[in-house]
Amino acid sequence: MVQAGTTQVGGRVGIVGTGHRARMYTTAVSERPDSQLVALCDLNSERMKHHQKLLKDLGRPAATEYHPDDFEKMLDEQKLDVLVVTTVDATHHLYIVPALKKGIRVLTEKPMTTDVPKCKLILDTVEETKGSLQVLFNYRYNPVHWKVEEVIASGKIGNVKSVHFEWLLDTVHGADYFRRWHRYKDKSGGLMVHKSSHHFDLVNFWINAKPKEVFGMGSLAFYGAENGAKSGWARDYYRARDSEAASDDPFAIHLEDEPGLKALYADAEHVDNYHRDMNVFAKDITIEDDMAVLVKYNTGATMTYHLTAYSPWEGYRVMFNGDKGRLELEVVESEYRVPTKKGGAADGVVHGEKALPQDGGAKITLQPLWGKAEKVPFQVGVGGHGGGDERMLDQIFGPRPGQVEKDSAVTRLSANQVDGALAMAVGLAANESFKSGKLVKIDDLLGVVL
Ligand SMILES: NC(=O)c1ccc[n+]([C@@H]2O[C@H](COP(=O)([O-])OP(=O)(O)OC[C@H]3O[C@@H](n4cnc5c(N)ncnc54)[C@H](O)[C@@H]3O)[C@@H](O)[C@H]2O)c1
Incomplete structure (x- = not known):
């Protein structure tokens, strides 16, 4: 086997x-x-x-x-x-x-x-x-991410005591979760499971620890009918296709303007009635868009985490506090977005396949106790998800003909069923905590110690 x-x-x-x-x-x-x-x-x-x-x-x-x-x-x-x-x-x-x-x-x-x-x-x-x-988990294969793991594993910041992690999704990519099946918790688990499982997996991998306790508060704070009415962003339509009201709505997606979206969804919807361009200010959304989470790990480390799905820029900042120093990662995937109108350029409306139009770069900063902060060099990945997709595909299917495997680090980046369960469990526990207002123990939730 x-x-x-x-x-x-x-x-x-x-x-x-x-x-x-x-x-x-x-x-x-x-x-x-x-x-x-x-x-x-x-x-x-x-x-x-x-x-x-x-x-x-x-x-x-x-x-x-x-x-x-x-x-x-x-x-x-x-x-x-x-x-x-x-x-x-x-x-x-x-x-x-x-x-x-x-x-x-x-x-x-x-x-x-x-x-x-x-x-x-x-x-x-x-x-x-x-x-x-x-x-x-393609994010593990982004070279900037495995560099973070290498620096922490080398002991340069000592034992990690705490992590502070903020992830921002902008009003193009973030909004996209509210147009599609992802907006229903029974289909996606909400952003805590669908999206943040990437981030929770990265933290487990970076600090080589298992999550044990989770407390969270989450809400639908921006999208949804009520919020849209209050902020004034809402327009009156069910879906963008054939809607005059949606034609210049900055929150709409126009499937016919991008050949891949047209072929996969607009031309296919007669088969299953699936509409991929629904209004983000609708009543039937069951997921959150603003989530604050606290996690405690088996090593004693803690994490404060926040995911926001309606930001003007897209990217993330992570800080690790160790007993010998501090490591910071900042990635600006997109500094700002220009809204698209119906009939306009649809390049960049779908996230992940390539770098976003206003890519602001990444930096890793290492600072030992009593010392100056220094930039940590890393390979710059090219392509979808910071080059993570390409490296992951090479690891699974082997390099393309005429190419050599990009890095021997790739095989150790592979995630198995336990990694998958632990990453998802943090999101599930956060969802439980949103409902109950109580701290959730991962071992009790899963009914097994992983
Ligand atoms: N790692 C990443 O960066 C990344 C990026 C995008 C999507 N994803 C994941 O990829 C998966 C697909 O996402 P997507 O964006 O392609 O969504 P999608 O809606 O484009 O595709 C999902 C497909 O599944 C089909 N489907 C739905 N229910 C089914 C069923 N019961 N049996 C068989 N087929 C069924 C749909 O008809 C559709 O063709 C999701 O799990 C998503 O989380 C991962």
Whole structure:
């Protein structure tokens, strides 16, 4: 059985959930001659067609298409080596579990899943099958992030006592979570699980610790019908498509202005009635946009964390206080955004595929006790998610022909089912604390000590 984290080049690959994120995997597999994408599975046949077109454009044979009802059949017929799971977050377990039972190596997008019963099912299945599950935390593969881990592991700031972490999403990228399925907690787990599991995973990885106790306060403070009416930002429409009111709304997305969005969603909505361009100031939003969280780790370290989804700039600041010094990371992904209007340039409306238009760079600053602050050099990543996507793909599928593996550090960056569970658990615990107003113990929440 192949263990998560080992580099495995080649093989028969299937993808379940053929939406936006899956395009990166379709392309990556197709660009490596030793791998072949043989099977696609999705509820929406039009979205699968878009992936068939990608395959054709890359000169690769068509994949066999399956409806989710025939997923077991797909596993039996296609003899997969690898399954990539890129469906809606709350459905990941439906595919992870049967594939592991058939001995297939599974790569799942984050979050691993969205609630405790599904998490337990996944952990138990990995245990029973001794299978290989990798959670695709691409942020770990961004060179600036693994440099932070290297500096802390080197002992230069001593033992980490506390972390202060603020993450800002702007009113383009942040707003996008409120237009799509992500705005429903039962589908995404809310931003605490869907988005912050990346950040909580990074902290677990950076300080080599396990989260134990969580307290949080979260609210829908900016998006949603009531807030929009109070601030004056709300416009009266259900979705942007064919709406005059949305045509110059800075919070709207115009699917027809970007070919990928048009093909995947506007041209596919007749199949499942999924509207990816809903009004962010709607009544039915069930997730938060402003969240304050306190975490205590098994090492005794604490973290103060804040996520804001309606900021004018996008990026993050993290500070680590150690008993020998302090380390600070600042990343400005986008200094400001210019709103797009219907018919305008849609470049940059979708986050993650490439650097944002007003990229402000990153810096790491190290300051020992009694010493001057110094800049820590690091490799600058190029491409989606600070270069993290490319490195992660090289680790999974091997480098593209003619390229060498970018860095030997990549194999140790791989995250397994326990990493996936611990990252998600902080978000789930925060969600519980938002409701109860009480501190939540992770071991009690999960019913197991990881
Ligand atoms: N790591 C990252 O940086 C990153 C970035 C974006 C998305 N993601 C993750 O990738 C996954 C997909 O996100 P996306 O942005 O591509 O969303 P999307 O809406 O574009 O795609 C989701 C796809 O899943 C399909 N689907 C929904 N329910 C299904 C079911 N029960 N069975 C089979 N297919 C089903 C939908 O039809 C759709 O094609 C999510 O888990 C998300 O969290 C990760």
